[in-house]
Amino acid sequence: MLGDNFVWGGLHNVSPLVLVVFVGLIAVAVTKKLFDFFTSTSDPFGGLKPWEPKWFAGMRFWLGARDMIHDGYEKYKGKYFQLPRNDRNILVIPREYVDELRNYPTERLSSIQALINNMVGQYSYMDVLLESNLHTRVLQSKLTPNLANFTSAMADELNYALAKALPNVTDQWSEVEIYEVLRTIVARVSARIFVGLPTCRNDEWIFSSIRYTEAATITTMLLRGLPAIFRPFVVRALPSYWNTKKWVKRGADIILPIIDQRRVSAEKPGYERPSDLLQWMIDEAKGKESDTYNLALRELVMNLASVHTTTMSTAHVLFDMCQMPEYFNIMRDEMRIVLAEDNGWQRLTPTKLRKLDSMLKESQRVSPPSLLGFHRLVQNQPITLSDGKVLPPGTHVCTASYEISRDEDILPNQEYDGLRYYKLRDDPANDKRLAFAQTDKAHMHFGHGRHACPGRFFASNEMKMILTELLLRYDFKFVDGQGRPTNINADEFLYADPSTKLLVKKRVEE
Numbered sequence: 001m002l003g004d005n006f007v008w009g010g011l012h013n014v015s016p017l018v019l020v021v022f023v024g025l026i027a028v029a030v031t032k033k034l035f036d037f038f039t040s041t042s043d044p045f046g047g048l049k050p051w052e053p054k055w056f057a058g059m060r061f062w063l064g065a066r067d068m069i070h071d072g073y074e075k076y077k078g079k080y081f082q083l084p085r086n087d088r089n090i091l092v093i094p095r096e097y098v099d100e101l102r103n104y105p106t107e108r109l110s111s112i113q114a115l116i117n118n119m120v121g122q123y124s125y126m127d128v129l130l131e132s133n134l135h136t137r138v139l140q141s142k143l144t145p146n147l148a149n150f151t152s153a154m155a156d157e158l159n160y161a162l163a164k165a166l167p168n169v170t171d172q173w174s175e176v177e178i179y180e181v182l183r184t185i186v187a188r189v190s191a192r193i194f195v196g197l198p199t200c201r202n203d204e205w206i207f208s209s210i211r212y213t214e215a216a217t218i219t220t221m222l223l224r225g226l227p228a229i230f231r232p233f234v235v236r237a238l239p240s241y242w243n244t245k246k247w248v249k250r251g252a253d254i255i256l257p258i259i260d261q262r263r264v265s266a267e268k269p270g271y272e273r274p275s276d277l278l279q280w281m282i283d284e285a286k287g288k289e290s291d292t293y294n295l296a297l298r299e300l301v302m303n304l305a306s307v308h309t310t311t312m313s314t315a316h317v318l319f320d321m322c323q324m325p326e327y328f329n330i331m332r333d334e335m336r337i338v339l340a341e342d343n344g345w346q347r348l349t350p351t352k353l354r355k356l357d358s359m360l361k362e363s364q365r366v367s368p369p370s371l372l373g374f375h376r377l378v379q380n381q382p383i384t385l386s387d388g389k390v391l392p393p394g395t396h397v398c399t400a401s402y403e404i405s406r407d408e409d410i411l412p413n414q415e416y417d418g419l420r421y422y423k424l425r426d427d428p429a430n431d432k433r434l435a436f437a438q439t440d441k442a443h444m445h446f447g448h449g450r451h452a453c454p455g456r457f458f459a460s461n462e463m464k465m466i467l468t469e470l471l472l473r474y475d476f477k478f479v480d481g482q483g484r485p486t487n488i489n490a491d492e493f494l495y496a497d498p499s500t501k502l503l504v505k506k507r508v509e510e
């Protein structure tokens with residue numbers, strides 16, 4: 001009796017806030033333990049302190065992922081190790097096993113399910129991609145094989161986008177927020193291929209898709225900072241969540257009538273079908289995929305998959321060049337020669353920019369979009385690897401792609417070399433293998449295998465064209481006294497400060 005009074009009397013004096021936090025932490029610990037019991041392996045953890053509960057390390061991962069992954073990679077080189085995340089423990093597999101897993105069918109090992117989990121897809125509309133792989137089928141079968149046919153449309157849109165994005169630049173240095181500039185350029189050039197003319201020139205569409213991408217990304221990052229059990233409650237308090245909804249509605253309001261109108265026009269004899277992602281999806285859709293709203297959502301979600309990734313990758317290349325200005329001349333010389341030989345942008349011109357291709361790959365090696373790659377979720381049946389390792393259903397596997405591409409034993413001479421792959425590709429055995437858009441076990445920043453990024457060949461051409469036009473028209477440098485922004489991480493995602501400013505001026509050709 002005395003004990004009871006003591007406890008309840010003590011609690012009486014505790015503030016409700018402390019009580020809520022206390023109960024919350026217990027709830028986190030218990031639910032995580034239960035969930036981990038079913039989905040974890042017995043492998044050791046990277047970055048875990050001896051005294052530390054995993055649920056706490058999971059919260060620490062949000063800011064400390066880079067050190068924790070590094071710790072695991074160094075300690076357990078060539079072995080399996082786990083990483084604690086707020087949503088689940090994930091299993092980092094040695095890169096040797098990627099070959100065994102890369103062609104598994106989705107019913108056994110799902111890349112999209114892992115991607116949706118990573119992106120907290122139920123709050124960003126990304127989960128529409130779970131319904132079917134219409135977008136991937138179309139990107140792989142219509143866009144990539146016909147990429148050369150779109151060079152001239154992309155060049156045209158780039159011209160338009162540059163004039164819109166940098167209207168007041170003169171031959172005097174002025175400051176620009178380079179991520180914002182690049183993002184509108186990427187969004188416009190992509191829109192030319194995603195929705196075609198005239199919608200790609202509709203600023204409301206462009207800004208709805210950009211704002212949607214931004215709001216969804218902020219929501220993802222904030223939710224990833226929280227234990228999964230709190231997310232459904234907290235999400236409704238996030239302005240970015242409501243903004244995501246708002247911009248999806250605005251975007252859908254623009255796209256829905258276009259889909260309807262295209263369907264009506266297709267009935268008319270002699271109608272020439274537009275050649276863009278939206279039309280390919282309309283034509284290719286089967287059953288539920290043909291639902292108009294579903295198509296509009298997919299169209300928007302393609303922006304989520306492509307705009308930030310392409311923009312940040314392009315920004316990294318520009319930052320690298322500003323840090324090592326000798327590359328400006330090397331790349332400009334190649335750009336001038338290739339464009340002169342081809343008399344402007346021809347079908348295959350982007351593929352001839354081999355030094356630039358190399359710099360894109362080197363830049364991605366050093367500053368990839370994520371510290372981890374090849375995320376896959378084991379489906380209902382366990383998977384047994386050749387060493388006897390059993391991956392139970394629900395296991396989230398991935399590779400330490402950043403550590404791998406910075407490992408001296410795998411890629412010797414780690415110092416930044418923008419021409420690294422240009423030189424390596426001199427050997428015919430490496431020529432195709434080491435192009436920017438190709439993936440292998442040392443370069444998994446576009447993923448790897450049958451589910452590698454289906455937009456990577458487009459991204460490669462788009463980045464080359466944007467950088468070429470920017471470099472030939474403008475000079476860039478860091479604001480006085482500032483250098484390259486350091487790469488920061490939120491969970492496994494890596495990025496440079498998007499508010500970084502660069503100085504830009506029109507080039508006067510010598």
Ligand code: HEM
Nearest residue numbers: 111112305306309310313445446447448451452453455459
């Ligand atoms: C430099 C730019 C880009 C980077 C770094 C990037 C990176 C990635 C990565 C790492 C994945 C996961 C692959 C895997 O799990 O093996 C992925 C998936 C995906 N990417 Fe990209 N991506 C880029 C540009 C694009 C573009 C331009 C598009 C669209 C045209 C696109 C569309 C997609 C889609 C739809 C998926 C999910 C595929 C699926 O449903 O399985 N990406 N991307």
